[in-house]
Amino acid sequence: MESVTNWIERKLGLKVNVTKSKITGPRNLKYLGFGFWKDGKANQWRARPHQDSIKRFKEKLRKLTQRKWSISFTERLEKLNQVIRGWVNYFLIGSMKGALTEIDSRLRTRLRMIIWKMWKVSSKRQWGLQKLGISKDLARLTSYCGDRYYFVATKTCVSRAISKDxxxxxxxxxxxxYYEHRCNVRFN
Incomplete structure (x- = not known):
């Protein structure tokens, strides 16, 4: 490493930061938020968002979907959309369908929990579920499940009522x- 550093500084006239610079294989490399993996079929190296970048993205979405943050639902969606568009557009050249599938379902679950908390009382919850097409009996039964937000958002009719659509x-x-749409636009 020492001779490579000397050569770069002497021949190219560049300053090398030895604490950040290293010689490593592509699997261990993190460059501008990207990690790399070898595609067995094509026998090529491909880029994808590094695990640290995915973790930071999840953390940012988690902060924007905190139940205790009192903000209108429309404003919350606008902020979420800005973050989603920016992150996906930056990492568009990478393969990230698997990671985004998990993030997508988690995001919808957190939004269902927010809506359930916004409705607050059982009568409002029953009214909201009925307005979304749930039968009166099932809406009444679900509305009295209480404040077990994750359970209600995943295991009851709330996930069917507050669907992706x-x-x-x-x-x-x-x-x-959004990622699939941008990939189709980019490659066509």
């Missing part, structure tokens, strides 16, 4: 759908 109509951009 409903959230899309409200203005949410699905990270996975």
């Amino acid at each position: 409903i959230l899309t109509q409200r203005g949410l951009i699905s990270p996975l759908d």
Whole structure:
């Protein structure tokens, strides 16, 4: 490493930061937020968002979907859409369908929990579920499940009532759908 550093500084006239610079294989490399993996079929190296970048993206979405943050749902969706568009557009050259599938479902679950908390009382919850097409009896039964937000958002009729289509109509951009759309536009 020492001789390479000397050569770069002497011949090219560049300053090398030895704490950040290293010689490594592509699997261990993190460059501008990207990691690399070898595609067995094509026998090529491909880029994808590094695990640290995915972790930071999830953390940012988690902060924007905190239940205790009192902000209108429309404003929340606008902020989420800005973050989603920016992140997907930056990492568009990478392969990230698997990661975005998980992030997409987690995001919708967190938004369902927010809506459930916004409805607050059982009568409002029953009214909201009925308005979204759930039968009166099932809506009443679900509305008295209490404040077990994750359970209600995943295991009851709330996931069927507040579906992906409903959230899309409200203005949410699905990270996975946006990525697939951008890939189709880019390659066509």
